[in-house]
Amino acid sequence: MVGEIMNRRQALFLSAVLAVALGIAAVAYALDEPPSGADAEKVSVVATFYPLGYMAENIGGDFVSVKTLIPFGVEPHSWQPSVSDMVSLSSADVIVLNGAGLESWIESDLFSSLNLSGKVVVNTTDGLPLLPASDHGEEEHHHDGEYDPHTWISPYMAGLQAEQIFDALVAYDPGHADYYTARWETLKIRLDAIDLRYQQELANKTRSDVIVSHEAFGYLSERYGFEQHGVVGMSAEQQPSIEQIRSLVDMMVDKNITVLYVDPAYSDAYIVRLNDELERQTGREVMILELYLGLGPVDGKDYLEQMESNLESLKAGLVG
Ligand SMILES: [Zn+2]
Known part of the structure; x- marks a missing residue:
């Protein structure tokens, strides 16, 4: 108050x-x-x-x-x-x-x-x-709406x-x-x-889970039929707990997740830690790809080009 x-x-x-x-x-x-x-x-x-x-x-x-x-x-x-x-x-x-x-x-x-x-x-x-x-259960995030x-x-x-x-x-x-x-x-x-x-090229996906640094892809996942799992939840400042990292690693093994997603606006430290943890436990390595949040021109891409690029990155993780 x-x-x-x-x-x-x-x-x-x-x-x-x-x-x-x-x-x-x-x-x-x-x-x-x-x-x-x-x-x-x-x-x-x-x-x-x-x-x-x-x-x-x-x-x-x-x-x-x-x-x-x-x-x-x-x-x-x-x-x-x-x-x-x-x-x-x-x-x-x-x-x-x-x-x-x-x-x-x-x-x-x-x-x-x-x-x-x-x-x-x-x-x-x-x-x-x-x-x-x-x-996010106990997590307190600052999307106050x-x-x-x-x-x-x-x-x-x-x-x-x-x-x-x-x-x-x-x-x-x-x-x-x-x-x-x-x-x-x-x-x-x-x-x-x-x-x-997006509809056509994600229609024949073989996986349905993505791990992202910031849970900003709810409208994509709802429309095109996959599920997002955030490492830091909805806000940028949260740090994942040991339990959260552990359960994400378990999920990556269970669901054969091969890609982790980051955005340039966020630190990729937790995604890298997750990758290291997976490699340590299973010997497997994953790809780390960008999913853009569209918060400004970045990597020479404007807003629409970022949306197109996101589709290619999602296909790498979900199709085939
Ligand atoms: Zn956001």
């Missing part, structure tokens, strides 16, 4: 700072030349993190300027906005959120300190078929999210509806194609 009070205090503090900052910005703006060039006429979109910014840019093209709040590669769960982030939010035309409890900082206290009149706020998972947060927030890692769910961004751009800027529609249809074709490939 102390946490809640702190958050509210923090929000009050931030809204006070914000009022001052905006006052200064308004004065600076009045003294300054009017903004020149095309940017002034573009729809200003602020997305909370990379995949949503990627979709907004894809659909909005020349008529939007997109800013992403959370730096690339940073796990969004425990991120907190700065005052300058609040200023960005307050000057946006369209604010794009993941929702499903991912950005609790925006959905709870801080939103109440922003003036939202004239803005379109898109909660991209609103009304979507969300999964419950996975239950009741839902699994990792929707964007499923190309199917991402398509539904992108559609909400498309709807919002058309609602805010109906003059360019035809342009947005054409670009949305192009993006949708790509996302649908990736979803179809």
Whole structure:
């Protein structure tokens, strides 16, 4: 409960700072030349993190300027906005959120300190078929919501999210509806194609369990019929217990698991330890492959290329 009070205090503090900052910005703006060039006429979109910014840019093209709040590669769960982030939010035309409890900082206290009149706020998972947060028994994880927030890692769910961004751009800027529609249809074709490939290429899988460093693949496992087992559970800071390592090694032997998955945003220390432990006990070695979380461009791959790469990595562990 102390946490809640702190958050509210923090929000009050931030809204006070914000009022001052905006006052200064308004004065600076009045003294300054009017903004020149095309940017002034573009729809200003602020997305909370990379995949949503990627979709907004894809659909909005020349008529939007997109800013992403959370730096690339940073796990969004425990991120907190700065005052300058609040200023960005307050000057946006369209604010794009993941929702499903991912950005609790925006959905709870801080939103109440922003003036939202004239803005379109898109909660991209609103009304979507969300999964419950996975239950780790005694583990205390900091996804504080009741839902699994990792929707964007499923190309199917991402398509539904992108559609909400498309709807919002058309609602805010109906003059360019035809342009947005054409670009949305192009993006949708790509996302649908990736979803179809996942369905077809994982249909004849011979194994149905994957071990991952962070349990972020619930929407993939639900749609394409496999099960994820996290080494560190839902949050990044947890450390696996000796018992957890032991039971994972047993499972790897039982189910003939040949691949362990990591993401560049997480330390691979526990996955490596698991591999060492398996090798020590059984003499077997496994492959360690990337499953991307799509938190920023990485290894030269953009969001969609990461989703395609994830399919190849999953096939290596599940098929054949
Ligand atoms: Zn996560």
